[in-house]
Amino acid sequence: MIEPTAEPAVEARGLTKRFGSKLAVGGLDLRIEKGTVFGFIGPNGAGKSTTIRMLMGLLPMNGGDATVMGIDVRQRPEAVRRCVGYVPEQHLIYRWMRVKEVLWFCRQLHEAWNESLARELCQQFELSGQTKVRHLSKGMLAKLALIIALAPEPELLILDEPMAGLDPIIREEFLETVLQSFCRGGRTIFFSTHMLGDIQRLADSVGIIHDGRLLVHGSVADLLSRTKRVRLALERDELPAELPQGVIRTWRNRRECVLTITDCDSQKVQHLEDAAQVRVVEVLDVGLEDIFKDYIKGQREAI
Amino acid sequence: MSINSNSHVPIFRQIAEHIRTGISAGIYQPDEMLPSLRALALELVVNPNTIQRAYEELEREGLVYSRRGLGLFVARQAVRSARSQSQDDVEKAFADGIRLARSAGLPDDEIRHVFSKSLARKMDKTGGKS
Structure with missing residues (x-):
């Protein structure tokens, strides 16, 4: 299994970014072990792309520090960009060029470039070198961006919502290619997405970000097995005076109440069963999508 | 799979x-x-x-x-250990089903009836015991 190494692929401490008076990312801590896949999820505008762009050294941070593959991002941002394969949300590929010209151009920019891999992927994706970039469909453009990121065989691959707006067939092809490159070994993948099914399939660990803060950061399997919805039938329209630790959302309707609880164990359930205000307790399993929604809604409703 | x-x-x-x-x-x-x-x-x-x-x-x-x-x-x-493990999983699945039935207010007799009906249907498909 994954051994925590002395040096993680990505480590950020107190990462902070302000745009004017708006705090886009507020003191974010992150640690991603080498050889794992990390899935980054959060609502639109939560700070995912801002975090990624800071880690890539494309956006100066206002506070905190970060190392990527052991390189200090503040001090050597260009070294970070050289060793990371990055597929941004907006593909900034030279639109007037032909595909083969883009590939030739990118090859000159990289010290390491596996030409046979680039060709193999072009063939697999049925991407013709003669096509002009501006004539490519959205899906083909995403595939070209992936080829450019993979050909230098980077140890870390960062994908910022790479599959947004792609049809299911292209998404599957894209995912398979990313997975194939991961299976070759020794690689770390960091991807942000809104597709929670893809997180379940690919990610070892997941981070949920909301309003620039990380609400949870841990293994996907642990999150699924330890987060429960606990449904209470109440005696009267009254909650127990003391709720257990780790309630991330409370939903109420008359004499029914549903608590979403992290690290839910038998002790917490027993505590609720013992409460005088509670008539019946029922523990329900929750899928990743509902866990995500409960974290976000819980935050919004608490304001 | x-x-x-x-x-x-x-x-x-x-x-x-x-x-x-x-x-x-x-x-x-x-x-x-x-x-x-x-x-x-x-x-x-x-x-x-x-x-x-x-x-x-x-x-x-x-x-x-x-x-x-x-x-x-x-x-x-x-094979033997897998069967006993599978039995545990089946028991859990039944427990879920029974919980669903009870929260819908079905009495035990009706739950048994539903169970026999499901069992009979499954037998047709798989040709009975394996």
């Missing part, structure tokens, strides 16, 4: 359960090799670390054993 990527059951559990039932059904025979991590990962489009976790669970249960450098093989005594 198909994976439900929206389920509350972690994928490594789904894979382990699938192989367990495969062993009790005789799809995987004693001393046969399981697919490699990489092959299964690419087939199912899931992280190979997840497959490894599933395989580790099966190894802990004594259903499979590893041969260094070769891979994982189905243990001789696996």
Whole structure:
């Protein structure tokens, strides 16, 4: 299994970014072990792309520090960009060029470039070198961006919502290619997405970000097995005076109440069963999508 | 093997359960090799670390054993242990069903009736006991 190494692929401490008076990312801590896949999820505008762009050294941070593959991002941002394969949300590929010209151009920019891999992927994706970039469909453009990121065989691959707006067939092809490159070994993948099914399939660990803060950061399997919805039938329209630790959302309707609880164990359930205000307790399993929604809604409703 | 990527059951559990039932059904025979991590990962489009976790669970249960450098093989005594493991899973699934029935207010007699009906239907499809 994954051994925590002395040096993680990505480590950020107190990462902070302000745009004017708006705090886009507020003191974010992150640690991603080498050889794992990390899935980054959060609502639109939560700070995912801002975090990624800071880690890539494309956006100066206002506070905190970060190392990527052991390189200090503040001090050597260009070294970070050289060793990371990055597929941004907006593909900034030279639109007037032909595909083969883009590939030739990118090859000159990289010290390491596996030409046979680039060709193999072009063939697999049925991407013709003669096509002009501006004539490519959205899906083909995403595939070209992936080829450019993979050909230098980077140890870390960062994908910022790479599959947004792609049809299911292209998404599957894209995912398979990313997975194939991961299976070759020794690689770390960091991807942000809104597709929670893809997180379940690919990610070892997941981070949920909301309003620039990380609400949870841990293994996907642990999150699924330890987060429960606990449904209470109440005696009267009254909650127990003391709720257990780790309630991330409370939903109420008359004499029914549903608590979403992290690290839910038998002790917490027993505590609720013992409460005088509670008539019946029922523990329900929750899928990743509902866990995500409960974290976000819980935050919004608490304001 | 198909994976439900929206389920509350972690994928490594789904894979382990699938192989367990495969062993009790005789799809995987004693001393046969399981697919490699990489092959299964690419087939199912899931992280190979997840497959490894599933395989580790099966190894802990004594259903499979590893041969260094070769891979994982189905243990001789696996069929019996897999059946008892599967029985636990089935019990859990029934408990869920019974809970659903009770919260809908069905009395026990009707639950039994529904159960016999489902059992009869299943018998037709699979040709009865295996």
